[in-house]
Amino acid sequence: MRGHIGAAVLGLICALSLTGCSGASVTSGAATAPARPGDNSSTTSPGASRPTATPPTAATRAHLADATVNVAEGAHVGVGMPISVTFKRPIPEPERADVERLLKVTANPGVTGAWAWIKDRNLHDGQRVDFRPESYWKPGTKVSLTAGPSIARSFTVARSLVATVDVRSHTMTVVRDGEATRTIPITAGGPGYDTWNGTMVVSDKQRRVYMDSRTVDIADSYQGWYSYAVHLTTSGTYLHENDRANTLAGRSNVTHGCIGLASDGTARGFYEQVIPGDVIRVTNSKDTVAAGNGYGDWNLSWSEWRSRSAL
Structure with a gap:
C-alpha cells in the first residue's frame, strides 16, 4: 500500500x-x-x-x-x-x-x-x-x-545490490556487484493503486509487519500480517510476500501499491539478501516518489540536490 x-x-x-x-x-x-x-x-x-x-x-x-x-x-x-x-x-x-x-x-x-x-x-x-x-x-x-x-x-x-522492478513486464531484476543474479516475477500496484515510480532505498526490514489500510483512507480496506517485509517508503510501500503472487506474479498487477513476491521461498530469499541502503528502482509506473517519502533522495538531479544546501 x-x-x-x-x-x-x-x-x-x-x-x-x-x-x-x-x-x-x-x-x-x-x-x-x-x-x-x-x-x-x-x-x-x-x-x-x-x-x-x-x-x-x-x-x-x-x-x-x-x-x-x-x-x-x-x-x-x-x-x-x-x-x-x-x-x-x-x-x-x-x-x-x-x-x-x-x-x-x-x-x-x-x-x-x-x-x-x-x-x-x-x-x-x-x-x-x-x-x-x-x-x-x-x-x-x-x-x-x-x-x-x-x-x-x-x-x-x-x-552493491540494485533491484529494478519493471511494472509493465511484472519482473524484478536483481544486480549484485554489477552482475545480474536473477529475474523474479512480481506483482505491483493495480489500477488506482499504482506503485511509486523511481528510486527507493531500503530503510529497514521486518520478518512480519501488520498493515491496516484504514490508516490511509483506502476504500478497498484490508488488514493483516505480511511476511518478509522490506520497507521502502514512509507512506507505506513495502516489498513483501503476497499469496496472490503465487499465481499472478509475472502476469498482472493486483496489489494496493506494494511489490508482491511469491510465498514459494522467493520472498524469503530476497528478504534474507537485502540490507538497509540497498536500492530498489521502479520503472514504467506513474508518479515518482518524493525525496522526503523515505529515502527518495536519488530522484533529484545532482543540480537540484546541490541547490537545497543552505551554504
Whole structure:
C-alpha cells in the first residue's frame, strides 16, 4: 500500500567539509580530483562554502544535541544509503547554514557529495537534512560523520545490490556487484493503486509487519500480517510476500501499491539478501516518489540536490 505505515524516516545535517584518509580537507570551489595516485582525499560539491571560524552559537549546539542520525555506529549499509539527521524542532532558515558547517563527513575512498534540506513526509520543513554522493557509494567505502560534540558515527558501505522492478513486464531484476543474479516475477500496484515510480532505498526490514489500510483512507480496506517485509517508503510501500503472487506474479498487477513476491521461498530469499541502503528502482509506473517519502533522495538531479544546501 502507498499510505503511511510505520515510523518516519530519520534525517541529518552536515557541513560541506569532508576529509579523506590523508587528512586533507577540500571545502570550497569546484570538485577537486586527487592530487596524485593513491590520494583518497574526499571532495565537496561545487559551490560549497568554507566553514567560518566563528564559534557555534548555543542555539546551534542545542539543535545538534537533539538530533538523531539514521545510520547506527558500525553499520554495514547498501550503496544507496544517504546520511540523514532529523531534529527535534524545525531549524529556522537563517540558522541552517551554521548547522551544516558543524557537520563533517570523512569518506575513504573520497567522494563528491553535498547536503540537502529535505521536506520529510512526516516532519516539518527544516527538521531533516541528508548527505549523499553525486552517485552511489562505492562498495567498501568507509564513512564517518561528526556533528559538533554531540554526534559521531562510522559505517561501512557493503556490496552493491540494485533491484529494478519493471511494472509493465511484472519482473524484478536483481544486480549484485554489477552482475545480474536473477529475474523474479512480481506483482505491483493495480489500477488506482499504482506503485511509486523511481528510486527507493531500503530503510529497514521486518520478518512480519501488520498493515491496516484504514490508516490511509483506502476504500478497498484490508488488514493483516505480511511476511518478509522490506520497507521502502514512509507512506507505506513495502516489498513483501503476497499469496496472490503465487499465481499472478509475472502476469498482472493486483496489489494496493506494494511489490508482491511469491510465498514459494522467493520472498524469503530476497528478504534474507537485502540490507538497509540497498536500492530498489521502479520503472514504467506513474508518479515518482518524493525525496522526503523515505529515502527518495536519488530522484533529484545532482543540480537540484546541490541547490537545497543552505551554504
